[in-house]
Amino acid sequence: MPRDSVELEVEGAVATIRLDNPPLNTLTGPMRHALKEAAEAVAARSDVRAVMLCAAGERAFSVGSDITTFPHDAVEGRVVSESEHAAYRALESLPQPLVAALRGDVLGGGLELALTADLRVADAEARFGLPEVRIGVFASGGGTQRLPALVGAGRASLLLLTGRAIDAGTALAWGLVSQVTPVGQAESAARELAEELAALPKLAMSATKRCVREGLRRGREAGEAAEIAAIAEVYASRDAQEGARAFLEKRAPRFVHR
Known part of the structure; x- marks a missing residue:
């Protein structure tokens, strides 16, 4: 190079x-x-x-x-x-x-x-x-x-x-x-x-970044709307379910980034 x-x-x-x-x-x-x-x-x-x-x-x-x-x-x-x-x-x-x-x-x-x-x-x-x-x-x-x-x-x-x-x-x-x-x-x-x-879980990371940027660009109200839309999808992800189970079972989570 x-x-x-x-x-x-x-x-x-x-x-x-x-x-x-x-x-x-x-x-x-x-x-x-x-x-x-x-x-x-x-x-x-x-x-x-x-x-x-x-x-x-x-x-x-x-x-x-x-x-x-x-x-x-x-x-x-x-x-x-x-x-x-x-x-x-x-x-x-x-x-x-x-x-x-x-x-x-x-x-x-x-x-x-x-x-x-x-x-x-x-x-x-x-x-x-x-x-x-x-x-x-x-x-x-x-x-x-x-x-x-x-x-x-x-x-x-x-x-x-x-x-x-x-x-x-x-x-x-x-x-x-x-x-x-x-x-x-x-x-x-x-x-x-x-x-x-x-x-760390891919969907949660990208959603966090997207919401931070949206709030900075368009203001708090737009950022909060982005949070509501994003968390609805993240809650349904395999990693969110795995994270909750791992917490309750007192073990390290095994994320698959989906």
């Missing part, structure tokens, strides 16, 4: 989507297209029950787009932005839980990519920011929408409007990441988390 690419691997019930453009894993047009294709391929696989998003190299998860490739007119700018949004939307819409392993610089479009994950595991030395305003543009790959939903409008605006970066400890305190690991352990911890999620 050449550099400037995206790798997709499946091991057991966990798929791994890996950026491979070190040292900074800058995102190119072909890579965005490949991310979308990888997400669509994973979404269609019934054997994949969790996904990990990570990157090659030690210096950065991704610093976003290469400045030298920025569009020079409105038409080209729209094309690039639509491609970026399509890729990130495909990842965010995965039915499987998505865990991101983050280390080094997680900046600009790299942070916007990480925001598509359900859970983010960060290396203790990771750094997070949206510096686009400092070069005359702004975080237009979903950053103005996903970040406020995650950390609140005030904290999001501090990063979006100043271009400042925060460290992993601050990211954890703000809820931007779910876990901080010792240096060099983010990917292994993310893998363990993905395997834990993959072992």
